[in-house]
Amino acid sequence: MISLHPKTNEAFHLLMQGTLALARAERQGIKVDMTYANKKKEELSVKVEALEAAFKSTAFYRHWQHSTGGKALNIYSNAQLATYLYRVKKLEPVGATDSGQGSTDEEALTQLNIPELNDLLQIRKLKKIRDTYLDGFVKEQVNGFIHPSFSLHLVKTYRSSSNNPNFQNIPKRDKEAMNICRGALFPREGHQLLEIDFSGAEVRIAAAYHKDPTMIKYITDPTSDMHADVAKQIFIVDGFNKKIPDHYVLRQAAKNGFVFPQFYGDYYKNCAENMACRWGKLPKGKWKSGMGISMPNGTLSDHLIAQQIKSFDSFTEHVKTIEADFWENRFYAYAKWKKRQWSNYQKTGYIDLLTGFRCSGIMGKNDTSNYPVQGAAFHCLLWTLIKTDAFILKEKLDSKIIGQIHDSLIIDCNPKELQYIIKTVKGFIQNDLPKYWSWINVPMDADAEACPIDASWAELGKFKIN
DNA sequence: GGAACTCGCCAC
């Protein structure tokens, strides 16, 4: 028997209207400074060639070359690199790829502590910027504008995807890569780029599913701070103050190394390793005084040793207890919902989203709680994009929606319309959206950031708007 | 010579 989802019609209309609004954004496109892009490509090529020449003059390279027995050596072949490192030199691989080959990613090569490999990593970074991003813009550009495509029919969770070029993965965190890549993208003459982001989209939409009272409190009480609370617990800090830089780093480590991974279904061993080694800069094994990132009094190892956590293994055991507390006490209702999702899926073979979509097919346990959150959170953005598009058309504004990145809207904005647009879109998000979807059970909010007039997308951070 | 694969790496 076919069971029809009660909200199918609503989901259908969201897809239809979303497709039309996104098509208008695609047609608008984003201006590329071609002179800049080509100049930067050239500069990167010069750097890559210099680094490549330096690499090829090392004993490491000569030995590698010699080891191939006459076969042409390509220093960018990870297969050849893995063979050399793990078969010829018999080094111990830090990890393995899906197919079982010793891994040659940044993590693995850094751990090997071979200076020449750091040069190789540097070359990889520059080539990525040049070949994936700058060259992607140049290839896809028509009359100085790129027109990234947005699709609503490709992703299992009913999120969107983007290609030709992909507008949703342009570097942001790495400052150098961000400046070079986003520095090529501009608004129309006299305009400024405006980005409106949902605040904590997935965390808030998850609350509509699990209705966890602790989580709802964290979202609604502005004096509470979930990541700080978890950081205090993991790193055992009294008098935690996120204004102290050392404490702020611990909060970031807890947020990105524990809280979010746990929401996606990660487990304590990965979390402990990431927090200790990647964030805390502590080694595996036994810890001594003076190791790791700085703390208000001494270093992280000093601090943890004083708390009787004297080794990586002991920290891991500690994080295990925090994981148990996280799901058994702090977010008990959330954990219960996750279990229900899995058992419902096992009975029915599908998962329904609050926005009227249904995910079927083979899923793992984590998928059954991740898909509905990821999809519905994106649908909040899509709904807002449709409303904003209609508003711009109706008011005959000069500003144009040019793209979307899962939970954010990017607008090529006429400065005269900036405040009006921000106010209106925030109104859609804060007032109209929760009315349209009455299952939303926490306030929805957004942040707006703009670039100066005529400035590239790289200038976004410098211009916050309350 | 192209399809399909692996690997690494960028975003949310």
Add this chain to the structure above:
DNA sequence: AAACGTGGCGAGTTCC
């Protein structure tokens, strides 16, 4: 017992 969700894309590689 098992052990992080969703994509796109370039380069290298293998297969037909």
